[in-house]
Amino acid sequence: MTRIHRHQKPQVRPVWEAGTSATAVASRLSWVLLLLLLSLAVCAAGDRPGPFTFVYGLDRGGTLADLQHFGVNSLYMDLQPDELEDLTLVREQVREAAAAGYHVIVGLPTTELGRYRVSPYSEQYRNAATELIHRVILQLRDETGISAWATGHYLEKHLSYDDRDFRQFLQDRYGSLERLNRMWETSFSLWGAVDQETALNADPDMPFGIGRAAVDVADYRHFAFGAVMSHWAETVKSLDESRPLMTGCVTLYRSLPAIPETYDIIAVSLPPDVIKPSAERYGDGLTHNVDGIDLARRGGRFEVIPVLRVPLPHEPGYSRGLRDWILAADLHGARGIAIENWQRYVQYPEIAARSVRLLNETWPLVDFRGEPQPPVAVLYSPYAEGVQVVGQPVYGHLKGFGSGTPGELMAGLRQGTCFGLTDYLAVEDLGRVNLSRYGLIIAPAALSLNESQSQLLSDYVRAGGALIADLGFGLHHTGTWLRLPGPGWGLFGISELRPGEARAGDLTLSGSMDEFPHLSHGMKTTGTFRATVGGSGGGPRTYQAGTYSVSSYTAYASVMQGALGLAVLRTDTSGDQGPAIAGLICNRYGRGLGLFATHQLYSHWPLSDRVSTALHYDLIRRQASCELVDGPFLRSDVAISLEQDRVRLFNCSDRQAVHSVALYGQGDRLIEGVVTVNHAAYGGQPQRQFFEAHVPSHSIRNLRLTGITAQPYEAHVSVVIADCSEPLVRLVAAGPGARPAPTRENPHQFQRPEAAVRVRFAVRDDGTYAVADGSRHQVTIRPDRGNSRTLEVVASQGQISFTADIYRDQITISPMH
Numbered sequence: 175m176t177r178i179h180r181h182q183k184p185q186v187r188p189v190w191e192a193g194t195s196a197t198a199v200a201s202r203l204s205w206v207l208l209l210l211l212l213s214l215a216v217c218a219a220g221d222r223p224g225p226f227t228f229v230y231g232l233d234r235g236g237t238l239a240d241l242q243h244f245g246v247n248s249l250y251m252d253l254q255p256d257e258l259e260d261l262t263l264v265r266e267q268v269r270e271a272a273a274a275g276y277h278v279i280v281g282l283p284t285t286e287l288g289r290y291r292v293s294p295y296s297e298q299y300r301n302a303a304t305e306l307i308h309r310v311i312l313q314l315r316d317e318t319g320i321s322a323w324a325t326g327h328y329l330e331k332h333l334s335y336d337d338r339d340f341r342q343f344l345q346d347r348y349g350s351l352e353r354l355n356r357m358w359e360t361s362f363s364l365w366g367a368v369d370q371e372t373a374l375n376a377d378p379d380m381p382f383g384i385g386r387a388a389v390d391v392a393d394y395r396h397f398a399f400g401a402v403m404s405h406w407a408e409t410v411k412s413l414d415e416s417r418p419l420m421t422g423c424v425t426l427y428r429s430l431p432a433i434p435e436t437y438d439i440i441a442v443s444l445p446p447d448v449i450k451p452s453a454e455r456y457g458d459g460l461t462h463n464v465d466g467i468d469l470a471r472r473g474g475r476f477e478v479i480p481v482l483r484v485p486l487p488h489e490p491g492y493s494r495g496l497r498d499w500i501l502a503a504d505l506h507g508a509r510g511i512a513i514e515n516w517q518r519y520v521q522y523p524e525i526a527a528r529s530v531r532l533l534n535e536t537w538p539l540v541d542f543r544g545e546p547q548p549p550v551a552v553l554y555s556p557y558a559e560g561v562q563v564v565g566q567p568v569y570g571h572l573k574g575f576g577s578g579t580p581g582e583l584m585a586g587l588r589q590g591t592c593f594g595l596t597d598y599l600a601v602e603d604l605g606r607v608n609l610s611r612y613g614l615i616i617a618p619a620a621l622s623l624n625e626s627q628s629q630l631l632s633d634y635v636r637a638g639g640a641l642i643a644d645l646g647f648g649l650h651h652t653g654t655w656l657r658l659p660g661p662g663w664g665l666f667g668i669s670e671l672r673p674g675e676a677r678a679g680d681l682t683l684s685g686s687m688d689e690f691p692h693l694s695h696g697m698k699t700t701g702t703f704r705a706t707v708g709g710s711g712g713g714p715r716t717y718q719a720g721t722y723s724v725s726s727y728t729a730y731a732s733v734m735q736g737a738l739g740l741a742v743l744r745t746d747t748s749g750d751q752g753p754a755i756a757g758l759i760c761n762r763y764g765r766g767l768g769l770f771a772t773h774q775l776y777s778h779w780p781l782s783d784r785v786s787t788a789l790h791y792d793l794i795r796r797q798a799s800c801e802l803v804d805g806p807f808l809r810s811d812v813a814i815s816l817e818q819d820r821v822r823l824f825n826c827s828d829r830q831a832v833h834s835v836a837l838y839g840q841g842d843r844l845i846e847g848v849v850t851v852n853h854a855a856y857g858g859q860p861q862r863q864f865f866e867a868h869v870p871s872h873s874i875r876n877l878r879l880t881g882i883t884a885q886p887y888e889a890h891v892s893v894v895i896a897d898c899s900e901p902l903v904r905l906v907a908a909g910p911g912a913r914p915a916p917t918r919e920n921p922h923q924f925q926r927p928e929a930a931v932r933v934r935f936a937v938r939d940d941g942t943y944a945v946a947d948g949s950r951h952q953v954t955i956r957p958d959r960g961n962s963r964t965l966e967v968v969a970s971q972g973q974i975s976f977t978a979d980i981y982r983d984q985i986t987i988s989p990m991h
């Protein structure tokens with residue numbers, strides 16, 4: 175057995191030794207099958223790189239047999255600076271792994287140049303990184319066994335945020351000290367007096383102490399991360415455009431929006447033992463912080479590989495965590511998975527044995543080809559700090575601002591809603607992603623939006639979308655918390671923003687709109703803010719946790735005619751311009767809705783609050799494509815994802831479950847493997863379909879949307895696909911009121927329906943049953959009683975179609991030769 179090691183060091187006993195027992199033979203056969211399945215997935219994915227599955231560190235002391243036992247399909251080779259002079263051993267290992275059928279990913283140590291500070295403005299560092307990348311790629315790019323390149327890990331730990339670099343960033347942004355002083359409202363006489371600490375404290379009288387200068391500090395740090403990664407990526411791509419490029423491990427949410435589009439794959443490392451489960455609820459051992467995948471995908475612009483930690487025996491995820499983490503990753507669109515620590519397996523063979531068992535029972539359940547189509551997107555701006563880990567804000571660059579933003583929101587949306595998953599967009603994605611596919615965009619703390627980006631959001635709402643934003647929208651562009659970028663005024667129906675004050679309290683529903691059927695006058699929010707205020711007699715009075723949903727500075731808004739103070743914290747009647755509202759304002763704008771909160775809306779207002787649940791449910795449902803109809807808005811036991819050609823259900827509970835699903839506007843396509851109930855569309859409403867699906871515990875069920883449609887002219891029709899193959903399509907259909915009544919002899923039997931219904935059927939070529947223009951097909955309709963009817967149908971425009979009166983019938987379609 176060949177051991178993978180590139181340095182002369184003490185031999186580590188392999189975790190697994192190949193055997194000749196029946197179990198070992200079965201294991202080899204299973205391994206070959208798994209590699210075959212993943213290879214087929216690669217072929218089916220077109221130009222998408224991957225999928226890649228691997229264990230970090232296995233290249234140092236592991237064996238090819240270990241790759242086999244773990245069922246992974248890739249060897250990740252993390253090069254070290256001291257082995258770059260002679261890459262002969264690396265080349266040999268690449269060839270050996272590739273000959274055994276594995277992908278090989280070569281990691282470049284671009285963060286391990288200890289002599290130089292890591293900075294986009296350090297010419298020495300840039301030159302050293304360029305030289306390193308050239309040295310490796312020019313020697314190895316002709317090795318056909320290399321499937322992908324990767325850059326260095328943990329840039330967050332190595333990056334230098336230097337005041338010299340900050341001044342250079344400001345000079346590039348503003349051009350002159352005079353313009354900087356005008357934009358910051360300062361009076362610096364020398365560039366040397368400008369530093370990050372001064373900028374962070376330049377606006378003490380502004381809400382949260384945050385003004386344009388502080389935003390510039392955050393923007394500089396965001397830029398520095400992206401610029402270093404961009405330099406790496408552009409250098410790699412200049413030498414080898416043909417192979418995909420992967421990031422090293424990215425460890426903070428705030429880093430993900432900065433990754434440049436030159437990368438193809440992002441490796442997200444957000445282990446729940448670091449981003450800890452706590453009172454803040456930001457860490458998540460159930461899904462391994464799967465929202466990191468959603469955020470890194472950036473609306474489908476990047477492939478993502480989550481880095482999963484090795485669970486230990488004392489942790490909640492030890493028994494099934496690895497399986498559930500992989501299933502959740504697959505549902506959320508991961509393009510493979512990585513396991514973080516080979517050495518832990520070497521140290522604890524019993525943990526390795528458990529992981530092998532979990533991995534090999536999980537691989538057949540996943541395909542890593544998912545492309546989710548979420549109904550909602552969050553416009554993520556990395557400003558508000560959220561929770562801290564080792565002194566580093568996880569979500570944003572500005573300490574002390576928006577303690578629950580966006581962490582509360584992201585925690586609530588981690589597993590999606592009853593309508594599906596969630597996308598996350600960076601501000602830079604606004605002009606590159608089709609916004610019309612979202613029914614709702616949420617933009618908390620969107621401080622950097624400029625005029626053109628605000629116009630894109632305005633156009634999106636005018637065309638029928640819904641947007642929720644809050645105080646600070648466009649702050650850097652306008653220079654104040656009390657002005658909006660030009661398009662924002664009409665979008666939100668606000669004529670003026672007035673100064674306010676710090677307040678703690680709750681919102682009360684004071685109005686009603688047809689768009690919010692689940693909100694009613696007088697409903698009151700609850701939140702997570704803990705407040706202490708003076709009590710009677712001079713003694714303090716402490717309010718219990720979970721009382722307040724508003725806990726920060728709030729402005730007051732004068733609203734335009736037609737806009738509504740939907741949920742009000744306080745009304746100010748002291749101004750000469752009429753009353754002004756502190757709270758949540760809603761405005762009909764074009765065919766859509768613009769909602770604006772005069773405070774940081776999500777800092778202490780969780781989605782689990784009944785008012786928040788009702789508001790977001792009604793907003794998303796306006797343009798939803800699927801819905802879990804048998805449970806609450808937020809689910810912890812099941813998740814749903816709609817893709818172009820399938821519906822996916824992940825049951826993460828301990829028992830088998832039956833889930834009811836509604837589909838909207840999916841063209842009456844039948845779903846393979848279930849009874850599809852299609853309803854007639856009335857009054858321009860989208861088609862509605864319903865089905866029930868059994869999902870085993872801790873499993874994903876994939877339900878294919880076929881090219882067969884059944885459109886009733888009235889009422890509804892129930893249809894099940896009994897067979898769909900190249901030579902034959904067989905359907906069983908029943909009219910209104912029929913319920914499935916399967917028997918052993920007839921698993922597709924229906925009860926007697928209430929009446930017959932006229933239905934238009936169509937079959938399109940989806941790769942299963944061939945339909946070529948001009949081809950002739952025989953349709954046989956066999957009722958429970960009476961004579962069969964036979965039709966001859968000629969295919970046109972890529973489909974065959976026919977209309978039939980359905981009571982309880984079996985329909986067979988076959989080609990005529």
